[in-house]
Amino acid sequence: MRHAFWLVVTFDAELAEIALRSLRVTLTALVIACLIALPLAALLAVRRFRWRRATIALLNALMGLPPVVVGLIVYIFLSRSGPFGALGLLFTPTAMIVAQVIIIVPLIASIAHQSLRELWAEYHDLLISMNVTQMQKMRTLIWDARRALLTAALAGFGRGIGEVGAIMIVGGNIDNATRVLTTAIALETGKGEFALALALGFVLIALALGVNLAIHWIGQTERDSRW
Amino acid sequence: MKQTLLLALLTLFASGMAHAADQMRMAVTTSFHNSGLADVLLPQIANDLDLEVQLLVVGTGQALKLGEAGDVDAILVHSRAAEEAFVEGGYGTHRREIMYNDFVFVGPANDPAIIGGAGAAEDVLQRIAEAEAVFVSRGDDSGTHKKELSLWAEAGLDADTFDGWYNAVGAGMGAALNTASGLNAYVLSDRASWLNFGNKGDLVLLFAGDPVLFNQYAYLPVNPARHDHVKSDLAAKLERWLTSAPAQALIVGYTIEGETLFVFNAE
Numbered sequence: 141m142r143h144a145f146w147l148v149v150t151f152d153a154e155l156a157e158i159a160l161r162s163l164r165v166t167l168t169a170l171v172i173a174c175l176i177a178l179p180l181a182a183l184l185a186v187r188r189f190r191w192r193r194a195t196i197a198l199l200n201a202l203m204g205l206p207p208v209v210v211g212l213i214v215y216i217f218l219s220r221s222g223p224f225g226a227l228g229l230l231f232t233p234t235a236m237i238v239a240q241v242i243i244i245v246p247l248i249a250s251i252a253h254q255s256l257r258e259l260w261a262e263y264h265d266l267l268i269s270m271n272v273t274q275m276q277k278m279r280t281l282i283w284d285a286r287r288a289l290l291t292a293a294l295a296g297f298g299r300g301i302g303e304v305g306a307i308m309i310v311g312g313n314i315d316n317a318t319r320v321l322t323t324a325i326a327l328e329t330g331k332g333e334f335a336l337a338l339a340l341g342f343v344l345i346a347l348a349l350g351v352n353l354a355i356h357w358i359g360q361t362e363r364d365s366r367w
Numbered sequence: 368m369k370q371t372l373l374l375a376l377l378t379l380f381a382s383g384m385a386h387a388a389d390q391m392r393m394a395v396t397t398s399f400h401n402s403g404l405a406d407v408l409l410p411q412i413a414n415d416l417d418l419e420v421q422l423l424v425v426g427t428g429q430a431l432k433l434g435e436a437g438d439v440d441a442i443l444v445h446s447r448a449a450e451e452a453f454v455e456g457g458y459g460t461h462r463r464e465i466m467y468n469d470f471v472f473v474g475p476a477n478d479p480a481i482i483g484g485a486g487a488a489e490d491v492l493q494r495i496a497e498a499e500a501v502f503v504s505r506g507d508d509s510g511t512h513k514k515e516l517s518l519w520a521e522a523g524l525d526a527d528t529f530d531g532w533y534n535a536v537g538a539g540m541g542a543a544l545n546t547a548s549g550l551n552a553y554v555l556s557d558r559a560s561w562l563n564f565g566n567k568g569d570l571v572l573l574f575a576g577d578p579v580l581f582n583q584y585a586y587l588p589v590n591p592a593r594h595d596h597v598k599s600d601l602a603a604k605l606e607r608w609l610t611s612a613p614a615q616a617l618i619v620g621y622t623i624e625g626e627t628l629f630v631f632n633a634e
Contacts, residue, residue, distance in 0.1 A: 220437035220594060228596065230438055231392065231423065314392075314421045327424075330541030331401060332548070332566030 159343055162320040163351070165233050165307070166300040169240035174293055177245045181252035181292075182278035185260045196253065202246035207239075211306030214239045218310065231312040236320070239306040244296035251295055255288035256281050290359050294352055301348050321347070388417045391601040392439040394430035395422050396510055397539040399443060399584065402468070402559030402628060404621050411617060416604055426509030426539065434458055434587065437594030441602040445584045446510035459587040460599070465609055466618050466629045467583045470514060472574040473544075473561055474500070474553035482553070488577040489522035496524050499532045501552035505543050506535025514582070515555045521579070544570075557582055562623040583632075609633065 184196055216222050218230040218238075229235045259281055267277050282289065304322035311318035313327060321344040328337035399405065405422060412418055423433060427444040434442045435458045443465070444450060453459050472482060472491050480498035485491040495502055504526070505512035519526045526533065536546050540560040547554035548568040556564075561572060586609055588602035608614055610633040618631045 220596065221435075225437075231421070312423045314423060316419075317421050329545070330397070330539050332541060332545055332564045334566060 155340070155343065157316075158319055158321055158324050158340075159347060161233065161318075162301060162322070162344070163347060165236050165320060166240060166297060167351075169237045169244065169300050170293060170297050172237070173241045173244045173248055173296055176241070177249035177292075177296075178252055178282055178289060179278065180245075181249045181256050182281050184249075184253050185256040185281060186274060186277045196250075199246045199250045199253070203250050205243060205246060206305070207243050207303050208305035208309065210239055210242050211309035214242065214306065214310050230310065231314060231318060233311070233318055235310040236307040236318060239310045240300045240303065243303060243306060244300050247299055248292045248296040251292035252285075252289050255285050255292070259285045259288075287359065290355065294355060297351060298348060301344070301351075389598075389601055390419045390421060391441070391598045391605065392421045392423060393605070394425055394433045394439045394442045394444070396427050396430060396444050397424055397541065398445070398509075398511055398557040398560050398582075400424040401540055401563055402557070402621075403563050403623065404559070404618065404629065407617055407621055408614070411613070412605065412608060415613070416608055418601060418604065420605065424539075426505075426507045427513070428508035431458075434589045437589060437597060439589060440598045441586060441588045441605065443584060443586050444510055445582050446513050447583060447585070449510075449513065450585050450587060453587060457593060458590055460590050461588070463586045463606060463610065463633065465584050465586050465633050466631045467581050468629050469558050469575060470511070470555055470580040470582055471558050471561055471572050472553065473547065473556050473570050474573045475551045476569050476571045478573055480553065483573045485574055488518055488574075488579050491574050492518055492522040492524060495553055496522075496529070501532050501550050502529075502534065503543050503547040503550065503552045503554040504533060504535040505540070505555075506537045507539070509539075510582070511540060511555065511557060518555070518579070558626075559623065559628045562626060562628070 184192060214235060215230065217224050218227070218235050219225055220228075220230070229238075263277075263281065263284075267280065272280075302322060304326055307318075307320060308323050308326065311320070311323065313319050313323040319327075321340055325337045325340045325344070328334075328340065395405065400422065409420055409422075412420055423430070423439060425433065427446045427449060430439075430442045430444050431449055431453050433439045434453065435456070442459075450459075450462050454462050472488075474480070474482065480494045480500040482491045482494050485494055504515055516526055534546065534550065534552065536543050538546070540556060541564065543554055544556060544560065544564050545566055546552070548566050548570055551569055553573075554570075558575070586606055588599060588606065589597045591597045591599040615631045615633070618629045619627065621628055
C-alpha cells in the first residue's frame with residue numbers, strides 16, 4: 141500500500157503517457173457518443189413514430205451490453221479477415237474508440253431520454269403553440285436540459301474510462317500504442333505486481349474524479365441559486 | 368475552456384509518443400513477455416534497425432489465429448506441432464528456431480505430493496494425481512497449456528477425467544500463478560515467468576531439469592502471399608537481427624536473480 145502510494149507520487153513519464161491515452165480515448169469516444177445519443181434522445185422525446193417504444197426498450201436493454209461481447213464483435217469486423225479489414229484499424233486507439241462509442245451510446249441516450257421526456261411534458265403545449273420546427277424543439281430541449289444531460293454524459297464517461305474487456309480485445313494492450321490504465325492494471329495484476337497495479341488504480345480513480353469535477357466546474361452546475 | 372483543455376491533452380499525448388521510422392506487429396506468448404526479455408531486446412532493435420516492434424501479448428493459440436487472420440506481421444511462440452501446422456497451412460512462410468528455456472513445477476513449500484524427489488516429469492504428474500493435490504492448469508490453449516496436456520498424456524493420465532483438485536483457469540501465466548498462489552496449488556510454469564512473478568506467497572520451485580520440459584521458441588513470419596499488407600520486409604529484417612550475434616549476446620546474457628533463462632540455438 142505504501143509502495144503503491146510512492147509510485148503515484150513519483151509519477152513517471154510512462155505512467156503519464158498511459159493516463160493521457162486513457163483520457164484521450166474515452167473523451168473522444170464520449171464526444172462522438174454524445175453527438176449520436178443526445179439528438180437521438182431528443183428525437184425519441186418529441187416525435188411519435190411507430191417503433192418509438194421498441195427503440196426506447198432496446199436502448200434501455202443495451203445499457204447492459206457486455207463490453208467483452210462488443211469487443212469481440214468490433215474485433216471480428218476490424219480484423220484483416222473481416223469486412224472492414226482493409227482499413228487496418230485493429231489494435232489502434234481508433235478501434236478502442238469505436239468499441240467505447242458502441243458501449244456508451246445506449247447508456248447516454250437512455251438517461252438523456254428520461255430527463256428530456258420529463259422536460260418535454262412541461263414544454264409540450266408551449267412549443268406546439270409557437271409552431272416551431274422539429275429541429276427547434278429538439279434544440280430547445282437539449283439546451284434547457286443541459287445539466288441533466290451532463291449527468292448522462294458523465295455516466296457514459298464513467299463506464300468508458302473504467303472499461304477493460306472490450307479495449308483489451310480490440311486494442312491489444314500494446315505498449316506505447318494502445319495500453320491504457322485499465323489494461324495496464326490487468327497486465328500488472330497478471331504479473332503479480334500488485335503494488336504497481338494498485339498505483340495505476342489510484343491514478344484511474346483520480347482521473348475519473350478530476351474529469352467529473354472539471355466538467356461540473358466548467359458547466360457551473362452548483363453556481364448561485366441554481367442548484 | 369473545455370476545448371483548450373482537450374487540445375492541451377492532445378498535444379501532450381502526441382509529444383509523448385515514440386518515433387521510429389518503421390513499425391511492425393508481432394504476437395508473442397505471455398510467457399515470453401513475462402520473462403522480461405522483451406524489455407531488453409526491443410530498445411536494442413529500435414536502436415539498431417530503427418524499427419518499433421509492437422507486441423501483442425497473447426497465448427500461443429491466439430497468436431497463431433492473429434497470424435492466420437493477417438492481423439500481425441510475425442509471431443514468436445512455443446508449440447512445435449501447432450507451428451508446423453501453421454506453416455503447412457500456408458499462413459507462415461517458414462519456422463525459425465531462436466532459443467529455448469524450460470518449464471518448471473511450482474508448488475506449496477511443504478510439498479504434499481512429494482514431487483521434489485520425483486525422477487522425471489511424468490513421475491511428478493503421477494504423484495500429483497495420486498495425492499489428488501490441488502493443481503492449477505492454464506486451460507487457455509496456450510503453448511504452456513498444450514505442453515501440460517502432452518505431459519499428462521505421457522504420464523498415462525487424462526486431464527478430462529480429473530475432478531475437484533484440477534482447476535483449469537483459462538488465463539495467462541501470471542493469472543494462473545496468482546490463482547496457484549491463492550490456492551496453494553501445484554502449477555506448471557515457464558522458468559522466466561516464475562522468477563519474475565511478484566506474488567509467490569508460499570510457493571517454491573519443486574522440480575525442473577527433465578529434458579522433456581525444454582521449451583523451444585520459434586519465429587514465424589506471416590505469409591505475404593496470403594495477406595499482401597503484411598510487412599514481410601520488416602519481418603525478414605527482424606529475423607536477421609534475432610538470429611545475429613548481438614541478439615545472441617543479449618539473450619544469453621539475460622539473467623534474473625543470477626540465473627540464465629534462455630539458451631540461444633538459432634542456426
